[in-house]
Amino acid sequence: MTTISEPGTAGLAATASAPAPLDSATDDGSCCVPSGTPAMSADRAEALSRQFKAIADPNRLRLVSLISASAANEACVCDLTEPLDLGQPTVSHHLKILVDAGILHREKRGVWAYYSLVPGALNSLAGVLTEAR
Amino acid sequence: MTTISEPGTAGLAATASAPAPLDSATDDGSCCVPSGTPAMSADRAEALSRQFKAIADPNRLRLVSLISASAANEACVCDLTEPLDLGQPTVSHHLKILVDAGILHREKRGVWAYYSLVPGALNSLAGVLTEAR
DNA sequence: GACAGATATCGATGGATGTCAATGCGCAGG
DNA sequence: CCTGCGCATTGACATCCATCGATATCTGTC
Numbered sequence: 508m509t510t511i512s513e514p515g516t517a518g519l520a521a522t523a524s525a526p527a528p529l530d531s532a533t534d535d536g537s538c539c540v541p542s543g544t545p546a547m548s549a550d551r552a553e554a555l556s557r558q559f560k561a562i563a564d565p566n567r568l569r570l571v572s573l574i575s576a577s578a579a580n581e582a583c584v585c586d587l588t589e590p591l592d593l594g595q596p597t598v599s600h601h602l603k604i605l606v607d608a609g610i611l612h613r614e615k616r617g618v619w620a621y622y623s624l625v626p627g628a629l630n631s632l633a634g635v636l637t638e639a640r
Numbered sequence: 641m642t643t644i645s646e647p648g649t650a651g652l653a654a655t656a657s658a659p660a661p662l663d664s665a666t667d668d669g670s671c672c673v674p675s676g677t678p679a680m681s682a683d684r685a686e687a688l689s690r691q692f693k694a695i696a697d698p699n700r701l702r703l704v705s706l707i708s709a710s711a712a713n714e715a716c717v718c719d720l721t722e723p724l725d726l727g728q729p730t731v732s733h734h735l736k737i738l739v740d741a742g743i744l745h746r747e748k749r750g751v752w753a754y755y756s757l758v759p760g761a762l763n764s765l766a767g768v769l770t771e772a773r
Numbered sequence: 774g775a776c777a778g779a780t781a782t783c784g785a786t787g788g789a790t791g792t793c794a795a796t797g798c799g800c801a802g803g
Numbered sequence: 804c805c806t807g808c809g810c811a812t813t814g815a816c817a818t819c820c821a822t823c824g825a826t827a828t829c830t831g832t833c
Contacts, residue, residue, distance in 0.1 A: 519695075519701070519704045519705050519708050519762060545709070546702065546705040546706045546709040546723070547701060547702050547705035547706075549698065549702065552698035552699070552701045552702045552705070553698045555698075555701055556696055556697055556698040556701060559692055559695055559696035559701070560696040560790095562692055562696075562769075563689055563692035563693040563695075563696035564689055564790090564791080565682065565685035565686045565688075565689040566685070566791085568652070568680060568685040568688055568689055568692075569679065569680050569682065569685045571652045572652050572679040572680035572685070573679045573680075575652050575679075576678070576679040583809085583810090584809075584810060584811095585809070585810090590679070593791095593792080593793095594792075594793060594794085595809085595810070595811095596792085596793070596794080596795095596810090596811075596812080596813095597791075597792055597793070599810060599811055599812085600791080600792085600811090600812090601791090603811080603812095615799095615810090617800070617801075617809095618799080618800055618801070618808065618809050618810080619809065619810085620809080620810060620811090629652060629769040629770065630769065630770055632769055633766035633767070633768075633769035633770045634766075636695075636762040636763070636765055636766035636769075637762065637763055637766045697820090697821080699821085716779085716780090717779075717780060717781095718779070718780090726821095726822080726823095727822075727823060727824085728779085728780070728781095729780090729781075729782080729783095729822085729823070729824080729825095730821075730822055730823070732780060732781055732782085733781090733782090733821080733822085734821085736781080736782095748780090748829090748830095750779095750830065750831075751778065751779050751780080751829080751830050751831065752779065752780085753779080753780060753781090
C-alpha cells in the first residue's frame with residue numbers, strides 16, 4: 508500500500524505571493540537566500556513520485572477518467588480496452604499500476620474484475636499541489 | 641506552451657458515491673453498462689500527461705518544493721544543486737522540463753537565473769484531480 | 774578585450790517504461 | 804471433466820528518460 512500521502516507535511520505550491528521585497532542577490536557574493544524552510548524530504552518525494560507517475564500516462568489518465576465517468580463509478584477490463592485502443596494485457600498492466608499506487612480498487616465478482624476509484628486518493632494527491640498556499 | 645489545463649472539460653475524480661445499486665453483470669451477457677459519459681479525450685490526456693510527467697519525478701518534486709518554500713518564492717540554480725545532491729547540468733535539465741511544462745517561470749537577472757512558480761499552474765493541475773466530484 | 778563565474782546545451786550510457794504475443798489461472802456451463 | 808471466457812502474468816522488444824562529463828554561451832569585471 509502506498510499510504511496515499513499524508514497532508515500536513517511539507518508540500519508544494521505557494522501560488523505566488525511574495526511578501527518579502529525580494530532582497531535577493533545579497534552583497535556577499537551569494538545569489539540569493541539559502542532557503543528558509545525545510546521543503547520536502549527525499550523519502551516523501553519518492554513516495555509521491557510513485558503516485559504521480561501512475562497518473563502521468565495518457566492512457567492511465569483516460570482509464571481513471573473512464574472509470575469515474577462510468578455509471579456506477581466502476582468498470583471492468585472488457586469495457587476499457589476498446590476506448591483506449593489497446594490490447595487487453597496492456598490495459599490490465601496499466602490497471603495494476605493504478606491499483607499498486609493506491610488510486611484504483613480492484614474487486615473480482617465472478618469472471619469479471621471491477622475497478623473503482625479509491626475514495627480519497629485523487630483528492631489527497633491534489634492536496635499536495637495546493638498545499639501550503 | 642502547454643495551456644495549463646482548461647477546467648470545464650472532462651476530468652477525473654468522483655470520490656466514490658455509487659447511487660445506482662450496482663446492477664452490473666446484466667443478463668444479456670455484457671459485464672457492465674457501456675459507459676454513459678464521454679470521459680476524457682486522447683488529446684487532453686496527452687496534454688495533461690506532459691504536465692503530470694513533469695512533476696512525477698522525485699527530484700523535480702523537490703525542486704518545486706524548494707522554490708515554493710524559498711523566501712521570495714524564487715531560487716537560482718546554485719541554491720538548488722546542493723540539497724538535491726545532483727550535478728548542475730542535471731538540475732538545469734530538470735528546471736527546463738518544469739519550465740516547458742508551464743509550471744516554473746525563468747527570469748535571468750545578471751549572471752543568475754531565478755526560477756519561480758507560475759501562479760495558477762499547480763492549482764490548475766490539482767483541479768483536474770478534484771474536478772467533477 | 775581577456776578572464777572568471779553561472780548557466781545552458783550536447784553526446785553518451787544505463788535503467789526504467791509502454792506495448793505486444795503467448796501463456797497461465799480461475800470461474801461458469803454443458 | 805472438458806470447454807469457453809475474462810483476466811493476469813511472463814518474456815521480449817523498442818523507446819523514453821535521468822544522469823553525467825565535456826563544452827558552449829552569456830554576463831560582469833579587471
